[in-house]
Structures are given as structure tokens and as C-alpha cells.
Amino acid sequence: MRWHSINVQCPHCWELQDVMVDPMQRGGFVQDCEVCCHPIRFTPFVDEDGDVIGLETEPES
């Protein structure tokens, strides 16, 4: 198990940034955007080996 760095686009300001994802956080997590500081809800996509293969982003109000 290792952390993955995934490139995502902020749903608030649309800036691209790298987010570190812990494979154990399968239920998702909330983290502030590095650029605009608005909270983003991240939902990881995990494959059958437990590797994070993608990240869905939603604005968290």
C-alpha cells in the first residue's frame, strides 16, 4: 500500500494540482484547494489490487 499523487482539477477555480491520496481513504475525504482554499470532496477510485486509479472531485460547501 502506498500513497498516490493524482493530478486533479479544482471544481471551484479549475486549477490543476497534485493531490496525495491514501489508499485507505476509500470513502473519500475533504481537503482545501491549494490555490483558492475552497474545500473539495475527493472520492478515490480503487482497483482490485487496492491501487488508486483516479479521483472524483466535487465542491464541498
Ligand SMILES: [Zn+2]
Ligand atoms: Zn481551487
